[in-house]
Amino acid sequence: MGTDFWSPLWLSIEIAFVAGIIAIVAGIIMGKWMTTHHFKGKLLLETVLLLPLVLPPTVVGFLLIVIFGKNSVLGNLIMWLFDQPVMFTWWAAVIASTIVAFPLMYQSAKTGFASVDRDIENAARVGGANEWQVLLYISIPLALKALVSGGILSFTRALGEFGATLMFAGNIPGKTQTMPLAIYIALDAGNMALAWTWALCMIAISFLMLLSIHILKV
Template sequence: MNFSPILISIKTASAAIVVTFFLGLFAAKWVAGIRRRFLKMILDGILTLPLVLPPTVAGFFLLYIFGARRPVGQFFLDYFSIRIAFSWGATVLAAVAISFPLMYRSARGALEQVDENLIYAARTLGLSEWSIFWRICLPTALPGIASGGVLAFARGLGEFGATAMIAGNIAGKTRTLPLAIYSAVASGDMESAYTHVLIIVLISFVVVALMNYFTVLEGKAFTGRGRGSRRSR
């Protein structure tokens, strides 16, 4: 059995979730803090767009931007000797682009459920907005944010269309588990396909279990706060 697709997928998803987690979290904080409804709607639509676009279309845009003969891709190639398209970095780029909306929407939903009374009380005590975010909003919304991170990790692990467009299907370099399954079926190697499918299914099951766990934690957290506020009255 060839383990390279498994290793490449795990490396790709792990690198992608580090980028996606912080990008999605700070994008969620930024959009949640906007008061203009129209501007908020436009930005939310732009940031969520990769979630509803076909992955191949998202991959096309990535290839158009980061291709070797495109401005951004040419810049990296000329000044840093880094070729983005059809490299392992391209698999990470594709995973980030596709999984970002899931992280963003989960984080935004969790942050918007934080009790505003806590934020107002912190402001009256003289805390800065960043202190409020790190010490109050983030700990309170952490279960929902963690659930979004787990979902984004799984989405990055299972990315196929955008990866095929910008990274290709290069054995030992950019061939992730989904691409390995496709290649195995196309070549008639059903045994390898069955093995890779089983691995994907097991990982997906673990992801669902973790999502349910964090959802339960989030529900308990908000229920506990609701009871506390009623008692205070």
């Protein structure tokens, strides 16, 4: 198997890993914040955070094009800072994967932090710990199983992202052509053997990720 076979696989893992890290950090921060704060519009904000979970990937891709496109304020700012658009780049694939993976991490983090005994956290605060210390040394360790499960789900979801990536990052071999896109192209070209091989790789990785979650919960 040559470089052309392995390139989409390694690219998928690379993009999913970076997107997963971003989703994990953002999910932990937002999950903790939403667990401990009560304010007007909280339900609306939480609905927005979870929206990518139920929106069609093409809608997510469309919204990313609108937000980061050359006619948007953010798109023009990125163009001015980096002298190139973010669309159809490696980072566009990371952004698309992060957006669709974030809700899974956020939901897991919120559930995990909600199960933490507040008396333990308050005892740490009384002992002189600040909020970051409470988060790092009390909340995260006590919610670790939920956080790890959320991280694995986020990585797996980012690994399988297709629609938003295709629209926002394109299908550029060696740059943005992830495994799901490669499978689609192989199938469209009638290369069933290659499509099956890539599909089995994805199934194996996803199976192992989900199995690790079940083992973690035992």
